[in-house]
Amino acid sequence: QQLNKMSVAFWSVKLTNNKPVEVQPPEGYVLNVQNAAMVGEGSVVVKLSTTSVEGDKIDAVICTLRSKTTDQVGMSLVFGYDVPVSFVSEGKGEVYLSGYYQPGPEDDDEENDYDSFGEEGDEEEDSEDEDSEEDDIKSAEAAIAKLGAARKMQAGDSEDDSEEEEDDEDDSEDDDDEEDAA
Missing domain, CATH: 1.20.5 (Single alpha-helices involved in coiled-coils or other helix-helix interfaces)
Structure with missing residues (x-):
């Protein structure tokens, strides 16, 4: 589905035990992951796998959820459209990640404009x-x-x-x- 260039859109994905879900935002957008909520009993570790700016693989635990104590966690994770991210849950229970897509930063040549100023500037x-x-x-x-x-x-x-x-x-x-x- 095509997004309007100026729109912000809700996003959510359901994670089940040990089944990775790969997400790649639409071109020109970033994904903001804001919340992880667990459904069911037990405990679940939520992990992600992505690539750094330098091209190195990154594996990270983003939260541990436990029923009746910590069944929901707020977060602020941002992923660009140019690198996919994979989420996986390990343990009992389903986890819903939620957040939103928003337009990414403009790819202008503004950075190059600054480089064109000489020492005098x-x-x-x-x-x-x-x-x-x-x-x-x-x-x-x-x-x-x-x-x-x-x-x-x-x-x-x-x-x-x-x-x-x-x-x-x-x-x-x-x-x-x-x-x-x-």
Whole structure:
């Protein structure tokens, strides 16, 4: 079945004891495996076999499921259309893997575009990065200086306030003395 280029489609496969299931996403799509759920009693080990980017064979255990304790596991595995992947379950019980297909990354020549820039372009970017860092440092230093000045002012205000409070206390004592004298 042909997928619409912009569509995301649900995917699921049923694994039974020791029967490998090979999956290869449609061209231009990636397969996102999100969940493994076990049906039945016992325990099941779910494994996969695929090929690395370098072309080496990879065999891996992706989960172990046990009835009544861990009968479902979430995961996030992504497989490209250019390399098939094979899943197999070992043990008692059926396992359902589920996830979705989604359009893969575009195969543009964008990477090659970056390679076409010469050393000069790289130097300009480095220079801009350094300028930006220097500006950030200057801004931080200015902010620290302002903060220090604000603290000094605040400390000065606090001293003035405490002196005024002492004066107020002295005034109230004088008022009390005058009342006693009268």
